[in-house]
Amino acid sequence: MEARTLNNVSAMPAPTWHWLHMNDATVxxxxxxxxxxxxxxxxxEGTAGAFDAAMAAAQEAWDAEHEGYEYQRNYTDEQAEKLGGTSLSAYQQGVDEVEASKDLARMFDMGMGGDATAYLREVAGTARVIEAKRGEHASASVRIAGLDGHANVAALDIVAAADSELDVCITVDSPTPGTGLTGSTIRVFAGDNAKVTITRVQTLDDSWIDLDDMGLFLGNQxxxxxNQTVLGAGKTYTGLAGDLRGTAANANVVTRYLGHGDQKIDFNYTLRHHGRKTTCDLYANGVLAGTSTKTLRGTIDLIRGAKGAEGKETDNVLLVDEGVHNKTVPTILCNEDDVMGNHGATIGHIRKEQMFYMASRGLSQKQAEAMFVSASLEDAYIEAPNDATREAVVRLGNKLVDGFGELVEDNEEELA
Amino acid sequence: MANETNPLLSIQGISASVEEKQILHNVNLDVAPGEVHVLMGPNGAGKSTMGHVAMGEPTYTVDSGKIIFDGQDITDLTPDKRSRAGLFLSFQAPVEVPGVPLTSFLRAITTGREGLDMKRKEFRKRIRSLADELDMDRAYLDRELGVGFSGGEKKKVEMLQLLLLQPKLAILDETDSGLDVDALSVVSHGMKLYQETCNGTLLIITHNTRILEHLSVDRVHVMVKGRIVAEGDASMIADIDQNGFEQFEQAAANAE
Structure with a gap:
């Protein structure tokens, strides 16, 4: 296939200054x-078409619950005209238009969007369905390996019916040498009272590009x-969008990342609160070493009508090397007054008193940096949900830290 | 008495400053191998600065003088190299290092050290036995370094590192400050163990005589306003306990 440029990928819903060069990504x-x-x-294989069928049923239920409901626009056409037509941002106009349509499928977004979702769908073809039927408790493991000279992409529809529980673990690794691209594009439907856990751990070598595209729909409660862990790949792009549609729906997103060498990591999260008393927590924690760069866009969008909703986002990043570059943009968009949105970011180098302490125990700057990298990998190993993921972390760990496998074996013995 | 011909640590005419403010004035201090020295003085005398300058903290500028350790001029060495040469500084307020489990930190600081680069199992066994010896819950070994530790636990971790690294000389900076009786006895036990098992040499910085009760002190140095103003044997401790530092403060005022 020819080289391709994917534009407008992982775009922030409400852009910031263009000169910051972080409104979107180009792949x-x-x-x-x-x-x-x-x-x-x-x-x-689950039931073919389960995701679209679930969305159609959700639309029907929503329509029935919201009979006579009309979305209240930010401004009427008349008001906008009076204000000279420039009072609404492109974002606000877009929201007004899509919300007024009351079309849930249209409001369902994928996190990467732009050209990327289309590309991933084109490469992957028909999505595989992982399903938990009403009242069921199911789990699944997916392994995506880098294939030399290929763009290897998994398209998945993860559908948890009402009152079900579904755990899916996705391991993305490069057990054999090569170059290329890996990716996943995943649509997730969590029905009323469903509980869904998705863990994706990526441990690719530097010669790979990884695209992680996900969209969520959440019903009542x-x-x-x-859980996303990004440890490897020369370039990683992660995009996650979610529609917290049902009353008291909750989404927690925990991202752990390690940047090393010359890696580029791009995260985009957009969670839209439509339902009353919906809650979300976006938590990212990472270490950047070498000359790695990271961008994180986190948007919590509190849509009109989402009364009692609460959203929170945090990014803690430790910069252990002078050559790293970090950009974090936490954004809270709010069109409803009875809501709460919190954001915070801690971005810091190893403090000089920390460095002196470590040096006084014999660690040089380089050794201290290596220790932080090793500790990140150890943490990923401890948190790994299954053996395949643990093996993948050890494989990458051994490339980055001398004796990493032996180190974590100790922990195993300790646990035993 | 210090062995003047062959000191392990020899601070020779050290003057040091921070942001152009001079803190230490021509400090001379020798510590012979196996001895216990105490550096005492009122708050703000420059005692901790002396310890940190000896360890090479970059915040301070050495304006004149030199520091000889184990026969080597270490004045221009970075702190990590001083540590690997066998010098240890226990901190008054040990820092927290989020993201790094204590065990990982301990392994990193022993890696590559002659005689301490143990096999994995041996290492685990060693740190567990040290934790037990210091009455420290083993669960702390898997927690992030210093994060959420009480003052007493932090000082125990300092003692654990002292016993693990077995330095030739340890400077203990106000290790006794802010500790309850139980923690204090554990710290005293750690110091005693260090002396017994490593034939350790100690320079104890304190303004409190209590921690010295169970130690055989060879020499006492009194610092006031960045100057050593008096030196003597262990009998000075009882005198200071009785009469405080006022007598020395007068001497310092005369020296300025």
């Missing part, structure tokens, strides 16, 4: 990559936990 897909969708999944 360069190298030429010569053949399309593949070759991944392992340990459960039987649905509870979705997303």
């Amino acid at each position: 360069e897909v190298p030429e010569g990559l053949d399309a593949a969708s070759d991944f392992a999944i340990d459960v039987a 649905a509870d979705v936990q997303i």
